Amino acid sequence: MGKAIVAAIITLVLGLLIEAYLGVGDYQGIGTISSVAIMGGFIIYFNEKKK
Numbered sequence: 675m676g677k678a679i680v681a682a683i684i685t686l687v688l689g690l691l692i693e694a695y696l697g698v699g700d701y702q703g704i705g706t707i708s709s710v711a712i713m714g715g716f717i718i719y720f721n722e723k724k725k
Contacts, residue, residue, distance in 0.1 A: 681716035685709045 686709065693705025 677720055681713065681720070685713040685716065688712055 689705040689709025689712070691705075692708045693703075696704050
């Protein structure tokens with residue numbers, strides 16, 4: 675459970691940072707897309723680590 679909380683916090687922070695950095699112009703929403711992709715990577719990583 676602790677790893678999931680850490681992954682969610684990291685995803686939220688990275689999404690906000692990417693949105694703030696690239697949120698100008700045509701890149702609206704790129705932070706959301708990036709955070710979902712990063713969270714998916716964490717889910718895959720932790721599921722494969724269990725095996």
